[in-house]
Amino acid sequence: MSTAAAKKIYRADSLSTALAEVRKELGPDAIILSAKEVQQGGIMGIGKSRVEICAVKPPRESKVANTTKPVVRKNNGLKAVRSAPKAKVPGRRTRNDLKNEVLRLRSTIGQMREEVKAARLESMQHRDNTEALVSRLNLEIGSASSALRNVLAEARLARRTGLPDAQVSVIRQLVDNGVEPGIAEATVRGSLQNADDVYLVRRAVAEFLMAQIRVSPSIENSPGRHVVAFVGPTGVGKTTTIAKVAAACMVAGRRVGMVTTDTYRIAAVDQLRCYADLMGLRLEVANSPQGVRDAVNRLNRCSVILVDTAGRSPRASVEIDKLSGMLSRAWISETHLVLSAGMGPMDLRYTYNSFKRVGIDKVDWTKLDESSIFGSIYNAQFVTQRPIGYLCAGQRVPEDLEAATPERITRLLLVTNGEGR
């Protein structure tokens, strides 16, 4: 049987549409020679994917023999091939003829499968190459436009401030590190170094920062009795910080007790109890001003008492009022606001304004290890007018705790890409 004469190509958006066209033109017994996905039209080869079927009209004798030929299922349009119900085989077709026919059909099907596989592979490779090219181009465009943005921003800054390039460059560095632009400019101007040498300006700014940054002595190194409450938004690391501070105080030879007022969150008491048990400390649970006072009384032999509180959203003003009411009547000697280092300037202002009614004395910073910019630590000094207490750069208790120093914070601000961490 020669198929070359009647071979026709059909293209359509879907296999079922293409098959319908084949059947319409070549009849229901049309022989499908191949079916593959092809790209058509589009820009830069990113074309629309279509289905291409190569089919031939069955030769006349197949009218009789078509009952043993493969036919495409009519009901679902899939390429499934099946044998049609047996019809009477004319006497001249021998068993051998049939065997040969079956072998031929098997080989045709095998060939079709290979073609579909190859077509799929080709289209996948084509797509992969295009995607890789597009994403590389996107990256290049991204870094070129960010470089351009930086140059333009520095040029604008230089024009607006009239400062030499070296100072403008250090302002940009502080801003890139999350310092608010006004604060960054005031800091660089305050450093009184007009030299047009970035190294000299940076050194002058570093000295200025070290003189500016206010830190408070750590609890473990402060003599006297301390009842310290830790407050702040949810999940910033208050309880973990308390466990770290408790360990630091014990190492410093202080007698430590803990109180938790977080009876709100499930398992919050157990979380602190676990640390207390590990360190052999007493833990009291209280959830009223009188309860906290009683708990502090019961811990009267401790020189450091750390009070944990439930995390509150800065928007939950009713809860923050309740917290404020409880702590103001509970003989607390100092209150630390715990914040996460990745916080932006808007959130910082909003959060401090919400919590300041609790009476904040110091600000502790957690999750330095998760952040690549640290300007918020410096911004907070202007927003809160409060000294910095502890810095935490990890989840490990007690290792990931340090008392803030001006040198450390200066390094965080002047070393880029989070390397100061």
Ligand SMILES: Nc1nc2c(ncn2[C@@H]2O[C@H](COP(=O)(O)OP(=O)(O)OP(=O)(O)O)[C@@H](O)[C@H]2O)c(=O)[nH]1
């Ligand atoms: N990466 C990192 N994770 C921290 C740090 N401090 C605390 N965490 C993790 O932050 C998660 C929350 O810590 P908690 O101490 O339970 O936070 P919290 O503020 O007490 O939470 P609430 O009581 O629910 O408001 C835990 O998985 C801690 O291990 C830190 O400095 N760095």
Ligand SMILES: [Mg+2]
């Ligand atoms: Mg907690």
